[in-house]
Amino acid sequence: MTTDDGLVTWPEDLAYAYRTAECWRGRPLGDYLWEWADRWGEQVAVVDGDRRLTYRELAELADGLAEHLSENGLRRGHRVLLQLPNCWEFVVVTLACFRLGVAPVMMLPQHREHELSAIAAHVGVRALIVPDRWRDYDHQALAYRVAAGLPGPTPVFVFGEGTRAPGRDGRDLLRADGDVEARRRRLDALAPAGDDVALFLLSGGTTAVPKVIARTHNDYEYNIRRCADVCRFGRDTVYLAVLPIGHNFPLANPGVLGTLYSGGRVVLLPSPRPGPAFAAVETERVTTTSLVPAVAITWTVAATDCGRDLSSLQQVHVGGAMFAPELAAALGPALGCEVQQVYGMAEGLVCYTPVGAPPEVAHRTQGRPLSPFDELLVVEPGTERPVAAGTIGELLTRGPYTPRGYYRAPEQNALSYTAAGWYRTGDLVRLTDGGDVVVCGRIKELINRAGEKISAGEIEMLAQELPEIAEAAAVAMPDPAVGERLCLFVQLHPGRGLTLRRLAAALTARGLAAFKVPERLVVLDELPHTPVGKPDKKALRLTLMPGVDR
Numbered sequence: 001m002t003t004d005d006g007l008v009t010w011p012e013d014l015a016y017a018y019r020t021a022e023c024w025r026g027r028p029l030g031d032y033l034w035e036w037a038d039r040w041g042e043q044v045a046v047v048d049g050d051r052r053l054t055y056r057e058l059a060e061l062a063d064g065l066a067e068h069l070s071e072n073g074l075r076r077g078h079r080v081l082l083q084l085p086n087c088w089e090f091v092v093v094t095l096a097c098f099r100l101g102v103a104p105v106m107m108l109p110q111h112r113e114h115e116l117s118a119i120a121a122h123v124g125v126r127a128l129i130v131p132d133r134w135r136d137y138d139h140q141a142l143a144y145r146v147a148a149g150l151p152g153p154t155p156v157f158v159f160g161e162g163t164r165a166p167g168r169d170g171r172d173l174l175r176a177d178g179d180v181e182a183r184r185r186r187l188d189a190l191a192p193a194g195d196d197v198a199l200f201l202l203s204g205g206t207t208a209v210p211k212v213i214a215r216t217h218n219d220y221e222y223n224i225r226r227c228a229d230v231c232r233f234g235r236d237t238v239y240l241a242v243l244p245i246g247h248n249f250p251l252a253n254p255g256v257l258g259t260l261y262s263g264g265r266v267v268l269l270p271s272p273r274p275g276p277a278f279a280a281v282e283t284e285r286v287t288t289t290s291l292v293p294a295v296a297i298t299w300t301v302a303a304t305d306c307g308r309d310l311s312s313l314q315q316v317h318v319g320g321a322m323f324a325p326e327l328a329a330a331l332g333p334a335l336g337c338e339v340q341q342v343y344g345m346a347e348g349l350v351c352y353t354p355v356g357a358p359p360e361v362a363h364r365t366q367g368r369p370l371s372p373f374d375e376l377l378v379v380e381p382g383t384e385r386p387v388a389a390g391t392i393g394e395l396l397t398r399g400p401y402t403p404r405g406y407y408r409a410p411e412q413n414a415l416s417y418t419a420a421g422w423y424r425t426g427d428l429v430r431l432t433d434g435g436d437v438v439v440c441g442r443i444k445e446l447i448n449r450a451g452e453k454i455s456a457g458e459i460e461m462l463a464q465e466l467p468e469i470a471e472a473a474a475v476a477m478p479d480p481a482v483g484e485r486l487c488l489f490v491q492l493h494p495g496r497g498l499t500l501r502r503l504a505a506a507l508t509a510r511g512l513a514a515f516k517v518p519e520r521l522v523v524l525d526e527l528p529h530t531p532v533g534k535p536d537k538k539a540l541r542l543t544l545m546p547g548v549d550r
């Protein structure tokens with residue numbers, strides 16, 4: 001069923017079943033904040049550089065901020081765009097939003113005007129939350145430009161040292177003075193329901209238009225709880241977050257939220273560079289972290305003779321892109337810990353290889369679903385016809401934490417979800433006899449660059465708006481370091497010329513995030529086409545294979 005607002009809900013009978021089975025507890029995520037503080041109050045919850053927050057401080061700061069946001073007019077059902085790097089403020093803001101029932105839309109620090117404006121308009125956000133500067137980029141100015149293009153006044157809240165926004169300076173909002181208990185009760189009274197949207201995640205996507213996934217408090221809490229359980233998180237867990245925590249994987253699988261849920265300690269770093277990460281492992285006695293394969297490879301190399309004591313590491317989670325078995329086998333010995341592979345998606349389904357799995361499972365599969373209520377169906381690509389057991393096909397899935405459609409996207413939903421509510425992952429998988437998923441490829445048109453998904457359609461549409469380009473096709477180019485890079489094949493208008501540098505400058509000027517800018521340009525007299533008139537990407541991809549002449 002779809003609400004008037006464009007939210008696709010689970011069928012009533014299933015919702016009933018998920019509640020009865022206690023997958024869904026009907027408790028908003030913000031509710032847990034004080035439960036944690038009451039249980040583990042003086043324990044350190046979050047470490048960011050010199051800043052160490054206890055569970056109690058976290059709860060008090062989040063409540064203080066929630067009240068400020070509420071005084072600024074934000075309330076249950078509203079949405080805000082959240083674009084912060086990995087920092088303690090990110091955690092406080094997210095928890096404050098959960099508390100109020102305001103849903104943050106999780107953007108990445110690398111996103112620019114193109115992404116921010118489209119998503120903000122699509123979701124209908126009431127405020128923007130940004131850093132002042134990040135990696136020499138003025139996010140505050142960016143946010144004001146985005147806000148100016150939105151209907152209605154959209155306040156910008158700025159976090160960081162050099163903030164200058166009067167009244168919306170994050171430093172003024174991150175205070176927990178006054179009567180903490182009274183505030184706690186006031187906010188308890190404003191709490192959202194379990195079925196409310198807790199947050200919006202971005203889809204890796206394959207299309208030109210942005211797709212967002214609304215995750216409810218019920219479904220996200222279940223996902224966090226199951227992940228934390230499968231990964232055996234507990235009070236001894238020290239989780240190092242090095243991937244951008246706006247991503248589902250480091251945010252909640254089990255990631256930051258799974259660690260807090262378990263009474264552990266979260267250590268935040270702004271990047272996965274091995275030097276600072278290994279130093280943090282040593283000083284904080286980190287037990288676990290999550291990596292994408294591209295980072296796992298650099299860590300494998302860097303760990304040798306790194307001069308750091310990495311002996312506290314117990315498990316490393318690797319997912320987000322293809323991970324070759326031999327690389328998976330090499331990572332554990334290099335770091336002196338166990339590797340757990342993860343196959344997950346912001347759309348819901350998450351699979352993990354279990355703790356203690358034998359090498360043939362841990363190195364050669366991407367694990368099994370988190371929940372006994374997850375349904376997996378492997379079909380002939382693009383159909384709903386199951387393939388023979390053990391053979392490769394497209395994975396369809398349904399379950400208690402896999403929403404039934406994208407938010408406000410009926411046309412896309414008709415393509416990405418079947419009438420019976422299965423999500424078409426676009427991934428090619430096979431299931432082993434033991435029920436583990438092996439990811440074998442994909443049919444969806446995206447470029448997976450070090451785990452960051454780039455939609456081919458989005459880039460093609462932007463490229464075709466440039467005056468030089470008649471037709472464009474974005475294709476994944478294999479790469480040993482980052483897995484895949486974006487290669488753009490183009491046919492130009494007669495008499496026009498284009499270089500990679502000019503293409504990159506033009507797309508950047510249109511506000512495209514840097515990681516989505518093509519890294520190779522191939523100009524052809526004419527693109528090859530399939531019988532239905534689409535660019536023949538299979539043929540184009542073949543020309544990128546080593547040893548093939550163009």
Ligand code: J2J
Nearest residue numbers: 204248249253319320321322342343344345346366439
């Ligand atoms: C191959 N491809 C994979 C894997 C994801 C945990 C882990 C990852 C994500 C994520 C996530 C893969 N091997 N092990 O949200 O919670 C590709 C598939 C999938 C897409 C989803 C999580 N793990 N993939 O990567 O929404 O193509 O989520 O459909 O960014 O990444 O991308 P995303």
